[in-house]
Amino acid sequence: MAKRSRKIKKFVVFELIFLFLIIICLGLYFYFENETKTNKKIYYDLKNEVKTKNKELDERNSKLSLLDEKIETYKDIDNSINKIRSDYFKAIKDLEDKIISGQSNKKIAYMTFDDGPYFNTYKVLDILDKYNVKATFFTISANGQYCHDNKTEDCFKLYKEYVKRGHTIANHTYTHAIFKGLYSSSDSFMEAIIKQEEHIKAQTGGYVTNITRFPGGSASAGKLKNDIIAKLRNRGYGWVDWSAGDGDGGGLSSNEQAFANFKSTINDSIEVILFHDYSKYTTAILPDVINYLKENEYEIYPLFYESNKINK
Numbered sequence: 001m002a003k004r005s006r007k008i009k010k011f012v013v014f015e016l017i018f019l020f021l022i023i024i025c026l027g028l029y030f031y032f033e034n035e036t037k038t039n040k041k042i043y044y045d046l047k048n049e050v051k052t053k054n055k056e057l058d059e060r061n062s063k064l065s066l067l068d069e070k071i072e073t074y075k076d077i078d079n080s081i082n083k084i085r086s087d088y089f090k091a092i093k094d095l096e097d098k099i100i101s102g103q104s105n106k107k108i109a110y111m112t113f114d115d116g117p118y119f120n121t122y123k124v125l126d127i128l129d130k131y132n133v134k135a136t137f138f139t140i141s142a143n144g145q146y147c148h149d150n151k152t153e154d155c156f157k158l159y160k161e162y163v164k165r166g167h168t169i170a171n172h173t174y175t176h177a178i179f180k181g182l183y184s185s186s187d188s189f190m191e192a193i194i195k196q197e198e199h200i201k202a203q204t205g206g207y208v209t210n211i212t213r214f215p216g217g218s219a220s221a222g223k224l225k226n227d228i229i230a231k232l233r234n235r236g237y238g239w240v241d242w243s244a245g246d247g248d249g250g251g252l253s254s255n256e257q258a259f260a261n262f263k264s265t266i267n268d269s270i271e272v273i274l275f276h277d278y279s280k281y282t283t284a285i286l287p288d289v290i291n292y293l294k295e296n297e298y299e300i301y302p303l304f305y306e307s308n309k310i311n312k
């Protein structure tokens with residue numbers, strides 16, 4: 001009897017241990033099953049995120065390659081514009097050569113505007129646009145970022161306007177300080193040239209100028225003239241004075257006087273005409289000036305380095 005009872009006890013203990021083990025196993029199973037489910041979810045979420053990011057990356061890459069294509073097209077446009085410009089100047093140079101050698105009766109006028117940009121330059125540009133005339137602007141920057149005639153107005157934008165409207169930008173030195181050190185040595189002159197050259201480049205996004213005019217004219221350089229010319233040549237510059245003008249640098253008192261001055265100086269087959277874009281007299285007579293030149297069969301062009309009128 002005792003033996004049987006011990007057997008039953010043993011069996012119960014065994015059953016309990018077995019049950020306990022089953023509970024532990026079930027507990028572990030559910031725990032790990034749950035853990036796996038969570039991990040699986042994280043895995044799929046991450047996989048989806050990677051998929052979405054890859055898709056976004058593909059879209060961005062295709063947009064970038066489209067932009068690359070566009071940039072290439074713009075580079076082509078730049079090259080085409082440069083080619084058109086150089087062909088245009090080559091044709092004017094050929095015409096100059098024919099005029100000089102007597103093979104052509106045509107006439108050329110180069111209208112040049114010194115000492116800008118002024119706020120008034122906008123008016124000058126609009127008149128030139130109206131008559132479809134391209135000119136040359138000999139620029140300075142003595143007043144920093146402001147217009148010389150209106151200190152509250154930003155004149156930097158004008159540099160891009162010159163380019164956009166097809167005019168030639170030339171270098172008239174940064175300071176124009178004729179009596180304040182510009183002509184104290186050839187080095188001080190070149191410093192003012194290089195400073196303005198860099199300024200033009202910065203304001204236009206890379207326009208390279210290789211034409212200059214001495215502030216006050218080349219005679220103002222006095223004994224330094226030859227030394228300066230050699231240094232200009234070394235830097236790839238040509239220079240030009242002028243053969244005609246309306247006297248707007250000073251001493252004018254009426255539009256009539258300005259126009260009479262101008263007409264009295266127009267007599268050569270190729271003229272380089274000096275104006276200043278600050279002059280109210282020049283601005284007023286500009287339409288008459290253009291009409292007068294056209295009536296007298298002058299073709300009006302912007303200056304370029306290869307022109308016979310540019311001293312090298």
Ligand SMILES: [Zn+2]
Binds near residue numbers: 114115216
């Ligand atoms: Zn000047």
